[in-house]
Amino acid sequence: MLKPLLCFLFIGNLSAQELFSEDFIGQVTVLRDKALTDTTAYDITESLTTEVGARLGGSEGDARAVKWAVAKFNELGFDKVWTEPVTFPKWVRGKETAEIISPFPHEIKITALGGSLSTPKKGLKGEIVHFETIKDLELADPSLVKGKITFISNRMQRHKSGKGYGLANGARYMAAKHTADKGGIGAIIRSIGTDSNRDPHTGGMKSVNYDQQTNITTLLKKGEIVPAGAISNPDADLLVNVLNRGKPVIFKYTLGSYWDGEYTSQNVIGEITGSEKPDELIIIGGHLDSWDLGTGAIDDASGCAITMAAAKLIMDSSITPKRTIRVVLWANEENGLYGARAYAKAHKNEMHNHIIGAEADFGAAPVYAFASRVSQQSLPVISKMSELMAPLAIGYVGNKGNSGADISPLKKLGMATLGLYQDGSKYFDLHHTPDDTMDKVIQEEISQVTASWIVFVALAAQYAGNFGFNLNQ
């Protein structure tokens, strides 16, 4: 995976001397190293998780998070702080129970997938039909599924990059839809997660159709999807063990979740105004919302905190950023990417000033690699970043990088992006579960992440050229 790109690193070392003064690189180096023991990101994460906690889009916690974010930006001394409205359909979680009725009764822990409709109040009961993968369900003869509750037992694999998530989460996205299409009555999936706790992982599914062009949202009706929930890895193992006895397995579950009209939340934005090019923006941030089960410490209080802290530490240092650093805390990423799409829509005519962007949305564990998606001409800047990241044990992995989900609508509009890749080995133990809490954030680790963001932001704000607006990739 690690491609050092030696050829242009050499060019980069030469060019970088013209791009940045020695004094400036010295200032960045000092701040990077200072950040390694600075607690600002840790403290902001603690503040959001303690003073707000769970903040599902549309919930009372969402409203409190918006107030918290405005106050925190002001407290940190950002030059401008404002909010921009984000309207979305509001989804509410209800009562959640599940059990194996026979042949052996067991209580099962279940959580509704985001967007799931409710079961009947007294619960939904039926025989389990077991598929190992979502593909097996997709290809199954409808006669196998009709009248039954489907169960997908495929287990997500652990990887540093988190790539197991993309391979596994098709079950979460599509189980309810495929089951409905084949006449099934309910869908249960093994949680998309790598832990062995009894807390199931929630997460969005394809129960909301949205058209990216027209931004029209359509909720699927009953019959187009079935009520869908995730059960934990241990419960999925138990259900497999019960199924292995070869007798019909009767399962019952209750989900009280429902859609409840529209809600308007806010993207919260804080800026540190550039000294020479105040209209040119370095876009960084995280998403302010979280799932409702935990306090959203790693997803994504940490991302908000890392980017707020990086900007704050630059502001308080001897560095005077030439470009404006805009920190965007996006609304309702989890249940449909609404904040990111609203931001892109509101700012689509200002993309020439959106110089480069990146989101932190992968927890609080150390950055081990970074990637760019910039023009060839600006690669020497990336090379200089690489040089300054190396002491943090971060390697450059190429110019076809990804960034966070909230960056994707801006990427589609042509914005250059950067990705700072954090160690995801443990991320999916916690992701979208009640266990996503502050105790999982290690101060030394989140400080290393902040230090890497400082390198990126400081150089991007200082660089005289562009990173390749309208890359057409």
Add this chain to the structure above:
Amino acid sequence: MLKPLLCFLFIGNLSAQELFSEDFIGQVTVLRDKALTDTTAYDITESLTTEVGARLGGSEGDARAVKWAVAKFNELGFDKVWTEPVTFPKWVRGKETAEIISPFPHEIKITALGGSLSTPKKGLKGEIVHFETIKDLELADPSLVKGKITFISNRMQRHKSGKGYGLANGARYMAAKHTADKGGIGAIIRSIGTDSNRDPHTGGMKSVNYDQQTNITTLLKKGEIVPAGAISNPDADLLVNVLNRGKPVIFKYTLGSYWDGEYTSQNVIGEITGSEKPDELIIIGGHLDSWDLGTGAIDDASGCAITMAAAKLIMDSSITPKRTIRVVLWANEENGLYGARAYAKAHKNEMHNHIIGAEADFGAAPVYAFASRVSQQSLPVISKMSELMAPLAIGYVGNKGNSGADISPLKKLGMATLGLYQDGSKYFDLHHTPDDTMDKVIQEEISQVTASWIVFVALAAQYAGNFGFNLNQ
């Protein structure tokens, strides 16, 4: 900790040649090594957790577990299988909810401590008064506690031996009593556990007074204890973070637990009859009941399975045990040690035939040490056991050992005991939580434990002498 006791090991090597034939030691060695890849213990654990699962004393699962155990002993081919009644007050868990009301609202996961009385149906609301340790609460001026909900935040420490448990669980035993004594209205403790999951740890507390001599049980009345629950480590951390803001913290919780008359369960006993001394008994076993939150895989399906498997493998081998191997699956250990006390009461006049005993009740992780509590004369046998355990990476740690809780009433009556010490590093991540499930049991590990029990049981059943009835220690 590891004291090899070299002096008597030497004596042991000499004496053991007289105690056991070379053929017999060869048979034990072969069976020990065969057991390392045998899956009997794993399969029995899987069977109990899959076909029964949670089995709190007095619950419907308890009744199913008794039926399962009788059937399993018969299926395994034990010579005699019977049950002995165990009567105890039945405790039922109810609805459980908790929240921090102010200054920052948070949902908190709570579980009633075993024996807790219920709160009012609408919940119990009050200001938190925070103590770091149970000792701090015990010494506190009542004026600090009166009308408040106490919270003990002390965290259990992780050790291979599990010794952190004994140091921490005073909070669980006594918080409700001390709080009531000082006029408090409720008691919340940080779970006695080493994990970072949101699943709180339940466990018994001193809400039941029993007199070991008369075997009279008295339930404490309302006012003598307050409703008491445990919250998870992450929630305790959060509560501490909220308390650190220095504002009054209002907490509310609901526990629906109650005592519901008496219930009669059964100790389930299986025997392999000795060929030469059928009346002399080697007592081994685990407890059949579990807490209700998980499927009781490590506590204590594993212990039942290890001892059943050790006896079964000896029975099926070329070894012909001279003494009877009695496997006792004790009822309701968790909520008051009722099965063990009933067994001791029923058999108190037969202690001369209870040659030596041991319980497996510490999960499924490998044995790393063993200890005895036997007469000096029988130490050469222990020495021979030590020699045969060494290839399993098990060291002998002396003649002042402990065994399981269910052995303690027999120990008081003078029975010699043995303790096979399993690695407890991860045990208290799972203990008394919903996460105590089958996926935590590793086949290679539980097989190593079974191999060590085979060495103990085979030698104890063969040895011509006694281990020291009525040690008066």
